Amino acid sequence: MATKASRSSARLMISPAVILLLGWMIIPLGMTIYFSFLRYNLLQPGATPFAGWENYYWFFTDPSFSAAMLNTLVLVGGVLTITTVGGICFALLLDRPMFGQGIIRIMVIAPFFVMPTVSGLIWKNMFMNPVNGIFGQIAAGLGLQPIDFFGQIPMASVIFIVAWMWLPFATLILLTALQSLDQEQLEAAEMDGASWVNRFWFIMLPHMARAITVVILIQTIFLLSIFAEILVTTNGGPGVATTNLTYLIYVSSLLQFDVGIGSAGGVVAIILANIVAFFLMRMIGKNLDA
């Protein structure tokens, strides 16, 4: 199959796509790095002098910066925990034969198809609004004080909404992993005297380890850049309670019109993402080979 000619022609034919993708990545990256060293404010058009490390200095000393870093990690960690644990539970439930299995599976996967802005708005207005929302109504009906979700527990609420969106993804991947488990292994474990808990712990969970790794890796990449849900629900507030790194960059560059500081934040975000990815790969990468 892979003759010398076919290999070089394959390389030739794939190169436009590769070059295009590379350009798409390199050009914005290069421009972000370039902008991050300029004094570049949209309110002062014309002059964009070189600023050295000044933008980075201002970004790091921004009073919201440390809060944003912490919020980013809390958001990612919280959503990962909920989706992985919840995804395993859902996968175990959906793996059982039951009536209407097909429809239930589609319903479970459905939240993934809802756009982030839409789901954020639906949760904000229809469920979590203390006056009109269902939760508020239920609380009022029971004579309890309704919770003002985005006022009292803003971070938990955002985590909840994002987790709701990503739970189907985790469930789907973990369910396929679970279905690929050889039934004879479970039967052998049953013969060996393993209770359900033991079978889960010693057979199913190790079997799913690789899928869990994939779920965590992919989700981390996407969760580091959560933005729409925060924009439509809390606007990063109250105060900076739900401002994550992405949102802080948005605030710097589009609310304060400072492209230079925003770009510096972007570079910081890229570095952070790489650090996280590196540690994740180190930590769980050994699950991927085997």
Added chain:
Amino acid sequence: MGRIQLKQVQKAFGDVEVIPPLDLEINDGEFVVFVGPSGCGKSTLLRLIAGLEDTTSGVIEIDGADATDLPPAKRGLAMVFQSYALYPHMSVRKNIAFPMRMAKMSQEEQDKRIDAAAKALNLTDYLDRRPGQLSGGQRQRVAIGRAIVREPAAFLFDEPLSNLDAALRVGMRMEISELHKKLETTMVYVTHDQVEAMTMADKIVVLQAGVIEQVGSPLELYRTPRNLFVAGFIGSPKMNFIQGEEAAKHGAQTIGIRPEHIDVSMSGGQWQGTVGVAEHLGSDTFIHIHGIPGCDPMTVRADGEVTVSYGDTVSLTPRSDQIHKFDANGLRMS
């Protein structure tokens, strides 16, 4: 102890009755082989004994105690699966230790039994490897090791050798037989291969469509098959069945004669036929002979050195004391 009794055990999946009510007794220390063609219900029967399937009705007794509704782990049986069902993420040592770990056995006792099993099965050098790094035969031995360490009342084997190549199969067959002689534990073994059944069993149970056709020692089944099915299933190559005029001479609907009970000569025999394909195995030659009335082709076992070629005319003489007679219902006429 490992005495297993099935009383009127029946199994149905929905409306489909896989195993009509059957009785079977497996004595302590016996090597019992369930044999039959694919889909005859032999694996289902084994899984019923193991407790991996629920009986629809009937009683399963192990050592005299009702075990029908006991979960698999409580029955004191160990099973070796066709796919070996080893735990891929555990080392061989952990695989073997798993049932003992589940039984919360002390670490020293575990180590002692693992070492003993590894020694008996030649696995000592492989204890720290994972199943993925082992060959088929070694995996099979690990699966057996995992069964041995529990010291079960009986071993259940579900076609354990069908994933191995021919040479390895013969070797493992011997090893399992030897293990049985050494442990003297009851073993129930499922296979579709009648050679495995003949070579290993104390008692063979021939099954067809969930029904027990005959139970007996290998030689009993070979010498006095109860019906046409057993006669055709046991023995290799298959018994020749002759119908029509030739059978009527013996007062039967069908007569059967095994290939090894027919003598070949160049002339003067009872039947004349032409040689078709001859399979030279070295030790024996299996000759397929055409043109015998009521049986085409007829298989004959001749000496390995016999030289016949395609199209030759030969004459055959059956040994008259080795002719099996069957009536219109396919049952043996004594």
